[in-house]
Amino acid sequence: MEKAKKTKSIYYKFLGKTYIKSDSVVGAVFILPAVVLGAIFVIAPMVVSLSYAFTDANLLKLNEVGWAGLRQFKKAFTDRFMWNAFKNTMIFVVKVVPLQLLAALGLALILNTKIRGNTFFRWAFFCPVMLSLAVTSFLWMNLLNPEEGLINALLKVFHIPPQPFLESPKQAMNVIVVISAWQGAGYQMLIFLSGLKNIPPELYEAAGVDGAGSGTKFFRITLPSILPTFSFVLVTMLIGAFRLMTQPMIMTQGGPTDSTMTMSYYIYQQGIKYRDVGYSSAIALLYTLFMSTVALTLRKVTDQKD
Numbered sequence: 001m002e003k004a005k006k007t008k009s010i011y012y013k014f015l016g017k018t019y020i021k022s023d024s025v026v027g028a029v030f031i032l033p034a035v036v037l038g039a040i041f042v043i044a045p046m047v048v049s050l051s052y053a054f055t056d057a058n059l060l061k062l063n064e065v066g067w068a069g070l071r072q073f074k075k076a077f078t079d080r081f082m083w084n085a086f087k088n089t090m091i092f093v094v095k096v097v098p099l100q101l102l103a104a105l106g107l108a109l110i111l112n113t114k115i116r117g118n119t120f121f122r123w124a125f126f127c128p129v130m131l132s133l134a135v136t137s138f139l140w141m142n143l144l145n146p147e148e149g150l151i152n153a154l155l156k157v158f159h160i161p162p163q164p165f166l167e168s169p170k171q172a173m174n175v176i177v178v179i180s181a182w183q184g185a186g187y188q189m190l191i192f193l194s195g196l197k198n199i200p201p202e203l204y205e206a207a208g209v210d211g212a213g214s215g216t217k218f219f220r221i222t223l224p225s226i227l228p229t230f231s232f233v234l235v236t237m238l239i240g241a242f243r244l245m246t247q248p249m250i251m252t253q254g255g256p257t258d259s260t261m262t263m264s265y266y267i268y269q270q271g272i273k274y275r276d277v278g279y280s281s282a283i284a285l286l287y288t289l290f291m292s293t294v295a296l297t298l299r300k301v302t303d304q305k306d
Helices: 002-009 021-052 059-064 071-077 080-111 118-130 133-143 150-157 172-197 201-209 214-225 227-242 246-252 263-273 277-305
Strands: 011-014 017-020
Touching: 017 021, 021 277, 071 277, 080 118, 080 172, 080 227, 080 263, 118 172, 133 150, 133 172, 133 246, 172 227, 172 246, 201 214, 214 227, 227 277, 246 263, 263 277
Parallel strands: none
Antiparallel strands: 011 017
């Protein structure tokens, strides 16, 4: 009887499931630092930002915060500079997501075959991911320098006139798109590669016996098999593209003529440069709701297809 009571005391039930008390304590200890840091640096700033969105808070007058209601949101909808930043962000998303997605999937398909130097190429393609955005931004600024940059020096060899690149309103965003796709494709490549490794080789062998070609195998076997992976990569890539800020901040400062001003950078400028925390919080709230709606809708659509 005592043994039964002792055995029962080491278990507990929560939401209809049975857990071991000692395991739960160990798990709680391990997860506690992440929970504390998340509460301090993620949840708390979100709550503060949400509260500031309905005020006229200014960084220089935080002791004189007044209630503004929906005034900041009305201001946002009539702000042509914000709409320009939103347009630039959408242009970046529409261009970079397909480019980076195709590059990552293409590299994964190549590295999934038995080619010589496979390990080296995996490392080489993933290497840009390990560099910080600030470092790569400064690197590309030097390479793309209209007067002394290596890129224009190479173009000169082929008798191509020098290009303004980041100094041109027509070229600056496209340059940032290519650089962003180059740096991020290696990470998604590894995710795709892990999905490709899980496809049973017997499926390809059976398809080959039936006379299926490479295209048929890709669209009938490979693509349907990695659809959950494809969905995950697409959603995370989309969210990352919506949050573009570092490259325009360092490489162009939003210019020339606001052609690379993005929503994240505009929110940063309003809150830090102009000290208008209330307005920047209102824009951030609206933009977060927009991003969440797009991401959840896309995830739901891809899940239904899956």
